[in-house]
């Protein structure tokens with residue numbers, strides 16, 4: 001919501017409040033964008049969006065600000081998507097996975113083993129392929145602003161170390177609310193349980209599920225390592241984070257302010273990566289010290305087992321072309 005001292009006319013245009021009528025509206029109108037994130041304060045995604053807010057505040061002499069609501073104060077990820085589309089929430093830092101069922105191309109960077117390395121992922125997401133996926137948000141009432149890193153996701157559970165797909169047979173594994181992630185886990189012979197992030201700790205603790213999959217910082221910040229100590233380095237998905245804005249909120253800005261918003265979002269990516277790289281190391285050290293049992297594994301059997309996921313989700317010509325272009329890129 002573009003709030004504070006702004007009235008939105010029925011035509012949707014921003015007009016100055018009576019208190020400031022008589023002064024130049026553009027110089028006086030303050031816009032505070034509400035941005036949502038499920039992570040706790042201090043997580044790299046939160047600090048990156050705050051950094052973007054500082055850039056905007058400086059560049060507009062305080063006219064545009066961002067208020068980041070952390071810790072799922074505005075809801076769990078999938079629930080916040082519609083609120084963002086309708087403009088109840090202005091900005092959303094969210095993983096690609098909850099968009100997978102809504103926007104076909106968002107499946108691509110979430111696919112198992114699509115990226116060879118973090119450098120490969122950054123190269124793809126920073127270039128033309130990333131831009132084309134960001135553009136696909138516009139048909140859904142959203143403006144794709146930027147991608148953030150999310151490290152690599154690995155399986156963890158409360159039962160035993162996983163070294164081969166057979167170790168996962170029959171395990172109940174929580175996944176994000178994405179059919180592609182359900183299929184990915186099923187391909188390994190495990191039972192996939194889609195559920196919101198905020199319910200995972202209790203579900204692990206009570207044995208409703210045996211495990212889940214995530215990167216080091218989320219495994220650590222959620223304290224999942226305390227209730228599911230076997231972390232097996234499958235590194236099967238680098239599904240990035242995305243920063244989107246409600247098209248309704250974005251369209252209320254004039255072209256110059258829209259350009260400022262886009263530029264500040266892009267500039268926050270480098271900041272995020274710096275924070276992310278440091279946090280990954282710190283989180284890994286923390287879970288190791290906290291008693292997590294970490295093992296490496298041979299990836300090829302997992303790559304082979306997950307092949308059917310490509311057959312099912314990379315179906316049309318556009319998706320096939322994107323996958324081929326990603327694989328061809330260094």
Ligand code: BDP
Pocket residue numbers: 038077093094095150176196197213214215218241
């Ligand atoms: C984290 C992502 C977050 C996802 C969460 C999850 O940063 O956006 O919602 O995983 O597994 O790594 O739900």
